[in-house]
Amino acid sequence: MDLEAVRTFVAAADAGQFQEAAAALSITQQAASKRIAGLEKDLSVRLFTRTARGVALTVDGQAFLPHARELLRVADRADASVRPGRRALRVDVHSRRVAPAVLLEDFYRAHPEIDLDVVTLTADVAGAIAAVEAGTVDATFHAVTMPARDLPATIRTARVIDETHELLVGPAHPLANARTVTPARLVRHRIWMPGMDPGSEWAAYYAELAAAFGLTIDVIGPSFGNESLMAELADSAELATLVGARSRYLWPDSYDLRRIPVRDPMPIYPMSLIWRADNRHPALGRLRAYLGSRRADLSGTEVWTPRWRR
Amino acid sequence: MDLEAVRTFVAAADAGQFQEAAAALSITQQAASKRIAGLEKDLSVRLFTRTARGVALTVDGQAFLPHARELLRVADRADASVRPGRRALRVDVHSRRVAPAVLLEDFYRAHPEIDLDVVTLTADVAGAIAAVEAGTVDATFHAVTMPARDLPATIRTARVIDETHELLVGPAHPLANARTVTPARLVRHRIWMPGMDPGSEWAAYYAELAAAFGLTIDVIGPSFGNESLMAELADSAELATLVGARSRYLWPDSYDLRRIPVRDPMPIYPMSLIWRADNRHPALGRLRAYLGSRRADLSGTEVWTPRWRR
DNA sequence: TTACGGGCACAACTAATGGTTGTGGCTCGC
C-alpha cells in the first residue's frame, strides 16, 4: 500500500473526480487514475465506480475512506515527531516504569491534543543535560545532584516530583501485613535492588539512604528482569525491595505481593524537570504547569532526602 | 514517506542490525540499508547510528519508532477494512445522525477490539437488503415495511430499536416550555421536516403518523442543511420539527432550542437489524447481543407504530 | 437524433526508482 496512492484516494473521494484531485496534487489526471488503479489492485477491491461526471465511492471505498484519512493523519504525526524545528515535545525519562513516565502518560491523557514523545536516553545527569543543551530532547527528568552554580548557564531546573517509597514483599515476609513501615524497622532486613548501575544517581541515592539509617541495601548484582525479581520476592520470607510509590514496576497482584508505604520519615526521591532556558516549545510551558499542579503537598510530613555527597 | 521503508525501520530497530532485518523481509542487506537511507533523507534526520556490531537508534529514531509502529498498525487495519474474506464488520446506516449510528458508536466504544466500519448506502430497504444478500455489507438498519414472507429466504431480521420522538422547537414556540407533549396537542401546529425523499420509508412513516392523529407534517421541500433548519426554528414561533430521541441531529444548545418528548401515545419508529442467515462474521453475533442488551423496555407504555400500508 | 463537452482509461515512451551483486572499509575481539 502506497501512501501517495492513499493520499490520491482521499483527494479523489473529496473532489468526486480524478481531474480535480490530480490538479490539487500537481499531477496529471492519468497519473491519478493509475495510482487509484494500483491501489485497487493492491487491495484487490474496487474503490470507485466510474461515472460520466466523475467517480463515486463504492461500499468498499466508503469503508476504506476513514481508515485512509487516519493513515494520513498518523503519517503526518510520525513525520512531525522528527521534523526539525516543529517537532513534538520530546521528553527523556530514565525508565518507562517510574514516576516521570507515569506522570507524562497522565499529562498526555489530560491533553491529548499535545504531541508528546517519550524517549529514554539511558544517560547520566550530565549526559541528559548535554542532550537538553544540544536540543535533541526538550526536557529530561533527573535528580539534580550538583549545586545550581555548577549547571550550564542556559539550563533551568524545577523540582517537580517528590517520589515516596514502598516496600515490596512477598506474603511470607515478616512485614507482609504491616500497614506502613519506618526506615528504622528495616534495619537488618535484606533489601535487594538488583540491576542498578553502580555509578548512577540511583545507586548513590540508595547508598546514602542505607548509610543514613543503617540499612542493608544490595544494589549490586545482575538483574534477570522484573518477572524474575517478582518470583524471587514471592517465594522469599527474607527478601524485600524498594519501589517508587508511583512506579508501575510490578503488578504485585499476580504474585500476591504487598506494597507497604515507608514513612516516619518518608524517604523522598527528588526529581527535577530540566530544560533549556531559550526553549520556546509551546508544550513545554504546559507540561511545567501540569507537573506543578500534580505536585503533592508534603508540608507537615517528616521526610528524608539525600545530600548527594559523593 | 514509504511504508516499506517504515516497515524496514521497525524491523531493524527490533533486530538491532540491518542484516537480520533484511533477512526477515527477504531482501538483501544493501536494500535494507538503502531503504533506511531513503527514509532518513525523507525525514532529513538520522534514525540510526551505525556501529561495528550493527545499528542503534538515535534519539530521533527512538521518538519515531512508536509512530512507525502505529503507522503499520493503522495500515494493516486499513487493509483489513476491505480485504475480502476477513474484513471488518461492515454495517449500513441510513444516516450518521440517527439512532443506529449512535448505537454503533456505543458498541464500538464498548468493544474497541472489534473492527467496525459504518457505511451509508443511501439505498431504500430493498436496495439495502440486496447489498446484504450480495455480501457487500454485513448488516443494515431499516424499518421492515414488508411482511416477513416477502423477504428473501436467506435474510434474517430482528427488531432492535424502538426510537421515540421529541419535538424540537425554538424558545418562542407556544410549546417551548412543555415538559412533554401528546400527539393530539400537535394538531394544527405546523411540523416541518424538509429534505425527505418522498418515496422513502421515512416519508411513509410520517405520512401515516400525520394521518393517524390529524397532524400537519410537511415532509416535502428542499433542505438547506441542518444549520439552516435550526436557525429557522430558533426564530419561529410556529415552526417545529420531530427528531428521534437518540438522534444527534442538532445541538439545540447553540440556538436555545428545546427537545420535548412526545408521549401518550409514544410514536415509535421501529428499526430492525437485517443480516444474511449464513453470515458467519464473529462480530455480527456480538453486535446482535449488544443491541439486544440496549433495547428499551416499553411494556406498560402506550405506543403507536405504523402499519406501513402504502 | 446528433453534436458537444467533460471525464476516465489505454498506449507508448521516458525518467527515476528500487532491487541485485560485487566490493571496500570500519571496528571489535581474539
Next chain:
DNA sequence: GCGAGCCACAACCATTAGTTGTGCCCGTAA
C-alpha cells in the same frame, strides 16, 4: 595484527511511476 561481522558505496538491471497523446463513454443541449 588478523579475521569476522556488518554497513556503505558503486555499477548494473528490471520495474515502476510519471508524462503526452488519444479514444471511448455518457449526459446534456441544440
